[in-house]
Each structure stands twice: as C-alpha cells, then as structure tokens.
Amino acid sequence: MTDDAQPRDWFSRLRAGLAKTSNQLTRGITELFTKEKLDGATLDELEDLLIQADLGVGVAERITAAVGRARHERALDGAGVRAIVAQEVAKTLAPVAAPLDPPESARPAVILVVGVNGSGKTTTIGKLAETYRTAGMSIVLAAGDTFRAAAVEQLGVWAERTGATFVSKETGADAAALAYEAFVKAREQDADLLIVDTAGRLQNKAGLMAELEKIVRVLKKFDPDAPHACMLVLDATTGQNALSQVEAFQRTAGVTGLVVTKLDGTARGGILVAVAEKYGLPVHFIGVGEGVDDLEPFDADDFARALVGLPKTEKFWEF
Numbered sequence: 363m364t365d366d367a368q369p370r371d372w373f374s375r376l377r378a379g380l381a382k383t384s385n386q387l388t389r390g391i392t393e394l395f396t397k398e399k400l401d402g403a404t405l406d407e408l409e410d411l412l413i414q415a416d417l418g419v420g421v422a423e424r425i426t427a428a429v430g431r432a433r434h435e436r437a438l439d440g441a442g443v444r445a446i447v448a449q450e451v452a453k454t455l456a457p458v459a460a461p462l463d464p465p466e467s468a469r470p471a472v473i474l475v476v477g478v479n480g481s482g483k484t485t486t487i488g489k490l491a492e493t494y495r496t497a498g499m500s501i502v503l504a505a506g507d508t509f510r511a512a513a514v515e516q517l518g519v520w521a522e523r524t525g526a527t528f529v530s531k532e533t534g535a536d537a538a539a540l541a542y543e544a545f546v547k548a549r550e551q552d553a554d555l556l557i558v559d560t561a562g563r564l565q566n567k568a569g570l571m572a573e574l575e576k577i578v579r580v581l582k583k584f585d586p587d588a589p590h591a592c593m594l595v596l597d598a599t600t601g602q603n604a605l606s607q608v609e610a611f612q613r614t615a616g617v618t619g620l621v622v623t624k625l626d627g628t629a630r631g632g633i634l635v636a637v638a639e640k641y642g643l644p645v646h647f648i649g650v651g652e653g654v655d656d657l658e659p660f661d662a663d664d665f666a667r668a669l670v671g672l673p674k675t676e677k678f679w680e681f
C-alpha cells in the first residue's frame with residue numbers, strides 16, 4: 363500500500379483494521395435480510411452469526427431481541443440490522459471505554475503491563491510512554507521481561523525515543539528485584555510514572571504467575587496501592603482463549619484494564635465485546651496494526667460503527 367492509499371484519520375484506520383470482521387458480519391447479515399423473510403428462523407440464524415463473530419451469547423441474544431422488536435415497527439433491511447447491532451454493541455461497551463489516568467498523587471504512579479508473549483506489550487508501553495511524555499510527565503521504564511534480550515532491547519529503544527529513564531538487568535535476572543530497583547530509581551528522580559514490562563510466557567505456567575505475584579508484592583512494600591494500574595494486553599486473534607487469559611492474569615496480578623491488539627488480524631473482532639461484557643473491565647486502547655500509531659484510545663461508538671462497517675456520522679441512528 364502506498365502512503366497515498368493509507369487511510370489517515372483514526373476512524374478510517376479503525377474501519378480498515380476491522381474490515382475482516384465487518385465484511386464477514388455485513389455479508390452474513392445482508393444475505394439473511396435480503397433473501398429471506400424476517401421470521402423466527404432468520405432471527406435464530408442472526409444469533410448464530412453473531413455468536414460466530416465471538417460477540418458472546420448474551421450480547422448476541424440482546425441484539426437478536428432488539429431486531430425482533432424493531433421488525434414490528436418498520437421494514438428492516440441489512441443496513442437497518444447493522445445499525446441495530448452497532449447500537450447494542452455501543453451500549454454494551456460505553457461503560458467500559460475509559461482512559462487510563464494514573465493518579466497524580468502517587469510518586470510514582472505504577473503501571474504494570476502483563477500479557478502473553480507477542481500480544482503487543484512493547485508497542486503498548488511505547489504508546490503509553492509517548493502519550494504521558496506528551497502530557498509532560500517524567501517516566502521510568504522497567505524492562506521486566508528479563509528472559510528475552512530482544513524485549514529488553516526494544517524497550518530500551520522506546521526509552522531513548524521518549525526520553526524516559528531505562529532500568530534493566532542482565533538476562534535471567536530476577537524480575538521482582540528489577541521492579542524494586544526501578545521503583546527506587548523512580549523515587550530518587552521524583553518521577554511521575556513507572557511503567558513495568560513483564561515476561562509473557564504461557565499464562566498457565568505456574569512460574570510466570572509466581573513471578574508476577576512477586577513483582578506485585580515488592581511494589582506493594584513501597585506503596586500499598588501499587589501497582590495503580592495493571593494493564594492486560596490481549597491479542598484479539600487468540601479468540602476465545604482471550605477469556606481464559608483474563609481469568610489467569612486477573613487472579614495473579616489484579617488486572618484493572620485491557621488493551622486489545624491485532625483486531626486487524628481476525629474476522630472475530632467481536633471478542634472484545636464478549637470480554638467487556640463478561641468481566642466489565644475498562645478497555646483503554648485498541649490496536650489495528652503493527653505501528654504505535656495504530657494503537658489508539660478506545661471509543662465505544664467508533665468501535666461499534668466500525669465493527670459493522672458503518673460510517674462515523676454526526677447523529678446516532680434511531681429505530
């Protein structure tokens with residue numbers, strides 16, 4: 363794709379990123395609501411289609427019920443049904459769309475970033491560092507994935523780019539000891555923010571979970587409220603597995619919010635809705651591409667519209 367062909371504003375990129383999901387949903391809905399008459403069987407098929415897009419059973423049922431009610435009020439075509447889907451999704455997601463505001467009173471405020479390897483933790487930390495640096499905050503980055511030299515190196519690049527203080531140790535060093543040193547450094551510098559990266563080998567490995575627990579314990583020795591935020595980065599292409607990841611990391615590290623990446627790599631982007639519905643955790647950012655500019659704060663309306671390929675219009679639809 364040439365630069366000229368690259369959609370520029372965020373909503374266009376979001377729509378392009380969610381195209382796999384929205385094309386599949388749009389195709390399915392259009393087929394259902396043009397060929398067949400709108401009876402109970404059509405509604406059942408709609409519900410199946412929504413469940414296949416990983417939206418979750420509860421949300422799929424609510425959408426189907428809303429379509430069932432609306433069909434008595436007016437003739438419904440594919441576009442009308444997509445609008446109802448978007449409206450229900452937006453309603454479900456509105457309560458969980460929240461920016462991440464580290465507490466100003468904490469010196470430093472600590473954000474722990476967790477998630478399995480390759481989910482997009484480094485990109486997320488880069489985005490956070492950039493965002494908070496722009497807001498005038500002083501930042502310390504701790505390279506807590508001490509097992510992977512490449513992860514440490516990548517984070518070092520972000521520290522340099524954003525002018526953050528970088529704390530790292532030799533490969534294989536104890537991650538909790540590193541978190542300790544990073545906290546001391548942040549205190550010494552009176553930094554506003556400490557962002558701690560962590561290792562992400564499989565979430566069912568007891569060792570990793572024990573390591574995370576230890577990091578949390580060490581941080582709490584300094585400040586019982588730390589970490590002030592624990593962000594779980596979820597790769598949307600892992601589908602239903604995302605749900606078990608939330609549970610595992612929730613138990614161990616007390617997840618306070620989510621980042622959902624790689625929505626561009628799946629036709630089942632509805633997983634974000636299922637996760638939000640099930641756990642009620644705030645969604646801070648979503649990612650629809652490889653770069654740091656493809657990761658943006660989460661907006662429920664924008665996401666809902668893009669999920670079914672609707673344009674960003676001034677006014678919400680009525681039915």
Ligand SMILES: Nc1nc2c(ncn2[C@@H]2O[C@H](COP(=O)(O)OP(=O)(O)OP(=O)(O)O)[C@@H](O)[C@H]2O)c(=O)[nH]1
Nearest residue numbers: 479480481482483484485513623624649650651652
């Ligand atoms: N397509 C796509 N790729 C992404 C997205 N977010 C991250 N990536 C890519 O996924 C890969 C892993 O991202 P990182 O940010 O390095 O993830 P990580 O969790 O730190 O990974 P490790 O360092 O392997 O633990 C990189 O190649 C990123 O460019 C996204 O939203 N969409």
